[in-house]
Amino acid sequence: MTDTRGGLRGWAVGRRGSLSRLRFTSLRLRLVLVFALVALTAAVSASGIAYWLNREAVLTRAQDAVLRDFRQEMQNRVGALPEHPTQDALQRAAGQMAAGGQHFSVLLVGQDADGKTVYGSSGGINGFQLEDVPKSLRAAVNKRQKVTDSNEDPYHLYWQRVTDHDTPYLVAGTRVIGGGPTGYMAKSLEPEAKDLNSLAWSLGIATGLALIGAALLAQAAATTVLKPVHRLGVAARRLGEGRLDTRLRVSGTDELADLSRTFNNAAEALEQRVAEMAARDEASRRFVADMSHELRTPLTAITAVTEVLEEELESEAGGIDPMVEPAVRLVVSETRRLNDLVENLMEVTRFDAGTARLVLDDVDLADQITACIDARAWLDAVELDTERGVHALLDPRRLDVILANLIGNALKHGGSPVRVSVREAEDEVVIRVRDHGPGIPEDVLPHVFDRFYKASASRPRSEGSGLGLSIALENAHIHGGEITAENSPDGGAVFTLRLPRDASRLTEEAAQGEGGRSGDGDGGSGKEGS
Incomplete structure (x- = not known):
């Protein structure tokens, strides 16, 4: 045999399915x-x-x-x-x-x-x-x-x-x-x-x-590989928080060690660059402050002389030659402008140096706004919409600077009537200053609070210094508040000032370094080209 x-032997198994992407x-x-x-x-x-x-x-x-x-x-x-x-x-x-x-x-x-x-x-x-x-x-x-x-x-x-x-x-x-x-x-x-x-x-x-062993091995390998990555992530976060002296401990010669060395080199270069920039910024602030202080002495003398010349101009005796009178008036005007610019520069340097402090007092907002308007002879051009009895614990001098800049800016670029309204919120007060002018161009709105920003290059020598709105914003920030600018649907620009009802908790935060009281300043910066 x-x-x-x-005989036939075999099997077939067919499956259809879909796996969702994870x-x-x-x-x-x-x-x-x-x-x-x-x-x-x-x-x-x-x-x-x-x-x-x-x-x-x-x-x-x-x-x-x-x-x-x-x-x-x-x-x-x-x-x-x-x-x-x-x-x-x-x-x-x-x-x-x-x-x-x-x-x-x-x-x-x-x-x-x-x-x-x-x-x-x-x-x-x-x-x-x-x-x-x-x-x-x-x-x-x-x-x-x-x-x-x-x-x-x-x-x-x-x-x-x-x-x-x-x-x-x-x-x-x-x-x-x-x-x-x-x-x-x-x-x-x-x-x-x-x-x-x-x-x-x-x-x-x-x-x-074998699967369990592979999972344990993968866990051990992941721990070995990810531990340096985790340290790198922690170091990067600390570096992002401003701790520029952060460095990684380097061990070995593998790719992760090379990455740690690269991070350390980058952090060291960044620290040096930031230190250089901070030194230059400090030198720049010191220069502006020193320059402003040095200018005050001759400006005081020049101001005294211009006041005498201005009195001569206004006197009935007519002691100024009519041919010289325009020049004298120009000197008086430019001296005032220069004096305002120096005062604003000194105020800005105080904010940059962190030496500006709050001197708090209980303020009746209606009385404060009325006093600001009356001191600048704006009563006929400003409408006040508020009730007496709205109080807040604020710095009255800095609030006056804010109001003077916002109202003066509205009068200069928007025209009268300017409407000032005050509303109470839960923990804050809201002051709105609205004019009835053409409004602010959309491309200018993001820059209205920038220092020295002027929307029109054709008039670089405007009456304002270009610092008024910036100083107003800084004074709002030191109170823990904010200023926003927008255009009203009915026409005109609207500046909204939000301040806390009680700024006492910010007193210690604002008192950093040696403080000094800035001058009142005026509201003469304006929108600068709106």
Whole structure:
């Protein structure tokens, strides 16, 4: 007999699904995930290959042993039977074959002397039946092959693996060469299947352990890698908070060490640059302050002289030559402008140096605004919309500077009537100054509080110094307040001043360094080109 293996084996599993994109913001989580995926892929691949190789080895070993014994029994037992055996003879031969070491079930099919088909089964009537043998296997077993030089036998041994009630079986069959019964065998592969299931569980457990080990390894690696990154992030935050002396400890020669060195070099360069800029800024402030102080002495003398000249101009005696009078008036006007500029510069340097302080007092806003307007003879040009009794704890001198700048700016560039209104909020007071002029161009609005900003280059020598609104904003900030500028839908510009009702909590914060009281200043800066 020749052993020829036939049959189809295989499986197909199809799946359709979609994975939602997940965005992982944690580098540690991504590292652990990548390690876990790599470990899972490697473990599953190794386990799958090991399982497949062991499965084939176990099944092939068991199959070869069973088929070898079945073929030997067919030669010894069935080959000794007559060509037309009786049913009893077949039954006895089947029982003898099944009693061998492999313990498989046997079915013998033959024809007796009368031409009747007789059966002999190792399990009796309810044992292994012909219906248990696949039709394809029966057809292959009973098909006579052509005898050639390469094929000496007309009948071959065929086998097939089948499953019955979740139990795997090996079914084989062949015919006795030269005439005689046909034999079929069925061998349960359940012990081998249990061994393979145990192997699969073992490989699954090994895969899970490998996955856990990979996760732990990834955690350790992530900690090693991310610790310098975390230190770098902390150092960067400290650097952003202004602690320019922040440095990283450098150890090793890897890429993270190079990154730490680069950060240290950048921080050192930044610290030097900021120190240089601070020194230049300090020198600039000192220069402006010194210059302003130095100018005050000659300005005092010049102012005294211009006051005398102005009195001569106003005197009835007419002591000034009419030809010289325009020049004298120009000198008087420019001296006043220069005096205002010096006072404003000194005020600005106090704010920049942080030496400006609040001198708080209980202020009735209606009285304060009225006094500001009356002192500058603006009563006929300003409408006041407020009630008496609105009080706030503020610095009255600085509030006067703010009001003088805002109202004077509105009168100069918006024209009368200028409306000033006061409203109370929960913890603050709101003062609005509105004019009825053309409003502020949209491109100028973001710059109205900039120092020396002038919207029109055609009139660089306006009456204002370009510092009034900036000083007003600084005085609002030192109170913890704010000033905003916008255009009214009905026309004209609106400046809104918001101040806290009680600025006492800011007194200590404002008193930094050596303080000095600035002069009153006037409201002569204006919008400068609105």
